[in-house]
Amino acid sequence: MSAGVVAVVLVPDEHGGLSPWDLYELSTVSMVFGVPSTDLADPWYELRVCGPAAPAAHGFDGIAGADTVIVPSVPDAVAEGRQEMPAELVAALRKAAAAGARMVSMCTGAFALAAAGALDGHRAVVHRNYAPALAARHPRVTVDASVLYTDEGRVLTGAGAAAGLDLCLHLVRKDLGAAVAGELARRLVVPAHRPGSQPQFLEAPVPPTDGDSLGPVLHWALEHLHEPLSVDELARRALMSPRTFHRRVREAHGTTPLQWLLRQRVARAQTLLESTDLPVEQIGGRTGLGTAANLRRHFTREVGVTPTDYRRAFRPSGPPSRGR
Incomplete structure (x- = not known):
């Protein structure tokens, strides 16, 4: 690169x-x-x-x-x-x-x-x-x-x-x-990156916080992607009913809460693939995607290439870290 x-x-x-x-x-x-x-x-x-x-x-x-x-x-x-x-x-x-x-x-x-x-x-x-x-x-x-x-x-x-x-x-x-x-x-103080039509190699959008009741709970979710997260739990943390939470996320991000979570997990996997030499199995666990097979399936569907091909193409030159 x-x-x-x-x-x-x-x-x-x-x-x-x-x-x-x-x-x-x-x-x-x-x-x-x-x-x-x-x-x-x-x-x-x-x-x-x-x-x-x-x-x-x-x-x-x-x-x-x-x-x-x-x-x-x-x-x-x-x-x-x-x-x-x-x-x-x-x-x-x-x-x-x-x-x-x-x-x-x-x-x-x-x-x-x-x-x-x-x-x-x-x-x-x-x-x-x-x-x-x-x-x-x-x-x-x-x-x-x-x-x-x-x-x-x-x-x-x-x-x-x-x-x-x-x-x-x-x-x-x-x-x-x-x-x-x-x-x-x-x-550049860009609050979010919008995807284009092709598989996008972009950072996950960071939810706003000022004046946005969704902001705190979505930030919390980003910090706990490695944990099993449910829509009901996120709705409770946002002090909303699941139905209202679903509607608010769709209005703000154009997708469902589960799809939003999946995109954040895939984006986290992208970062780990670029910045560490962790095996795919460990990256699956750290992103909440579970098994290596599950990570490969979701990653390939969202990004358009396998995790291995992504790492080969997009990891910067120089020795990677082991991660923490």
Whole structure:
């Protein structure tokens, strides 16, 4: 796992300006990749801001040689077909994709990747308001407007706005591991990570506490995942009936209490697989998933790979710890 060079590409409108969405997504990329966090991983990412005008420090030629290329939103006129996509940009994106760069878009940045052919044969997401136009103009792209982001290996797309931060943290976790991504999220004061449609390698969401009666009991559950936990017990601790507790958890987290518990246990298993060399049997016990067979079954269903394959792919280099 490594960091590498990240090129973020700005596409100004016909007057050379950037929209608030462009600036928002640029700031998101800059916070995650442009602020050196060498205490978390050294070396950290090198960020290049590419475009034809300020605030870009590089032209579109700065895309060449980047390990990851991120295209935030393009101007509405470009997304709607009223303004041509810059030919120089399309050529640079096409070369980067051919060279093996990881291609990423946020919201209408998908139109730029699609114009370069980088999305052909892939599933991609864009804000639902632009999904019909993307599908009509690029029939080789499978457009999915129902998810937050997609991950197809070398091609990732996000719905934009807040989903862009989830996608950026997802990239960090893929590159540098769960512990780094989790600590970075805490520094950015992100209260929860929302999953995309593909199996996500992200930290479990941390329930809020301020003004939220669910917060304390869910925090307690996170500290006792190794124990057998029932919905009735959690409801009692929350001073709610099981029915009310079930409804509140679904409203707050979009899932049932049992599914929430399962996701937290799988997320804990991910962290242990990355940060320790504990055998799968012990990880099953420490996460409340029980036997190794039960851990493998739930882990593979939730994450999409076996615990062994996950550990091989996502454990940082260097000697692991034995755990405590």
